[in-house]
Amino acid sequence: MQSENRFFDDFAKMMNGLAGTVAGAGREAEAQMREKAKGLFGGMDFVSREEFDAVKAMAAAARDEADALKARIDAIEARLNGAATPAEGA
Structure with a gap:
């Protein structure tokens, strides 16, 4: 019984780590898109x-x-x- 709990604990920790990684990748992608948009529109006469x-x-x-x-x-x-x-x- 205790081995099952350990498995679920490890699985939950792995999922939390994965969620953090995905969130970080999303923030990084958003930052890169903002920079590309600034570069694209920055050269135009707006x-x-x-x-x-x-x-x-x-x-x-x-x-x-x-x-x-x-x-x-x-x-x-x-x-x-x-x-x-x-x-x-x-």
Whole structure:
């Protein structure tokens, strides 16, 4: 009976060691994949999220400014057209 317990104890220790080895190999494979991805994408011209958000905010501000300027131009044209109409009729 005691020999059976020893067998199972040894088997359990072996399985624990194998599980640790497999987990370590998985971590190593993940680290290698990360390094390969960094090497692959590192050479490309990607922008960071911060740069993208900054340009996006600047574009929105420029669009708002362009809308405001268009509204001012439309108001000036309306005043000029309103002032020019009576002068043409006189």
